[in-house]
Amino acid sequence: MLTVHHLGISQSERIVWLCEELGIAYKLQVHTRAPLLAPDSLKSLPGNSLGKAPFIVDDDVTLSESGAICDYIIAKYGNGKLAPELGDKNxxxxxxxxxxxxxxxxxxxxxxxxxxxxxxxxxxxxxxxxxxxxxxxxxxxxxxxxxxxxxxxxxxxxxxxxxxxxxxxxxxxxxxxxxxxxxxxxxxxxxxxxxxxxxxxxxxxDPEMEPLLRADAPSMTIFATGGIESDVWRKSDLETDEKGASD
Ligand SMILES: N[C@@H](CCC(=O)N[C@@H](CS)C(=O)NCC(=O)O)C(=O)O
Missing domain, CATH: 1.20.1050.10 (Glutathione S-transferase Yfyf (Class Pi); Chain A, domain 2)
Structure with a gap:
């Protein structure tokens, strides 16, 4: 079965989104940054030579790089969805x-x-x-x-x-x-x-993360607020807060 390794608050959210759009069966393994970069649980995975996310394992295949992973998942599980082919007007x-x-x-x-x-x-x-x-x-x-x-x-x-x-x-x-x-x-x-x-x-x-879909930039970055322990990226119950929630 396909396993997707996702690092919190990272580019690997793309692959989780891809699998959800396709509605395919997969196992999601979430890794927490330690303190800001990849933890040992991600770096020590066989085949993940650079220790980055996204990283997938599918039977005997291991693969990094968002674009390569997208291409692989579309080729194997896409069933013609999400990727127009030569001849398509788009x-x-x-x-x-x-x-x-x-x-x-x-x-x-x-x-x-x-x-x-x-x-x-x-x-x-x-x-x-x-x-x-x-x-x-x-x-x-x-x-x-x-x-x-x-x-x-x-x-x-x-x-x-x-x-x-x-x-x-x-x-x-x-x-x-x-x-x-x-x-x-x-x-x-x-x-x-x-x-x-x-x-x-x-x-x-990233159940604790507020998806940053609004126009306003956050007031400060994760780096400037002391890393992922800060709350700059977290969901808040307040309508308007330090993050500049209104747009
Ligand atoms: N070009 C790669 C970038 C992968 C990448 O840099 N991932 C970051 C997360 S956004 C990472 O694994 N960082 C942890 C680390 O460098 O230790 C892709 O598109 O997959």
């Missing part, structure tokens, strides 16, 4: 956004996250360059979502499943970017949040 858009997610969007988010962590002086050229590139990427996605409900047309695909982490949970680590200028992305994230499979995935993988 195939080229799908291919583009599917690769854009981890080749461009997530690296840009990470660049700005590391730059924020470095606390460079205001106006530092590297900050300006990285932020400009990130804003251009968000504008590009926003323009795409002005034309389509999902990134590759009227139906959700694995291009969305790979992309949404970067626009949501990643922002708990930084960059502290607001999505307010990008109305189509905000609408898109609200559509994501209404999907039963997304809700199930978040409840299964």
């Amino acid at each position: 195939y080229v858009d799908f291919l583009y956004w599917y690769h854009y997610a981890n080749a461009t969007l997530q690296p840009l988010m990470m660049n700005v996250m590391f730059i924020e962590m470095a606390e460079l002086p205001p106006g530092a050229p590297s900050t300006e360059m990285a932020e400009k590139r990130l804003q251009a990427a968000l504008r590009h996605i926003d323009e795409g979502l002005a034309k389509n409900k999902w990134l590759a047309g009227d139906e959700l695909t694995t291009a969305d499943i790979l992309s949404v982490y970067s626009l949501t949970t990643q922002r708990y680590y930084g960059p502290l970017v607001s999505l307010k200028p990008y109305g189509n992305i905000v609408r898109y994230l609200s559509d994501v949040g209404r999907r039963p499979a997304y809700k199930r995935a978040m409840e299964l993988g």
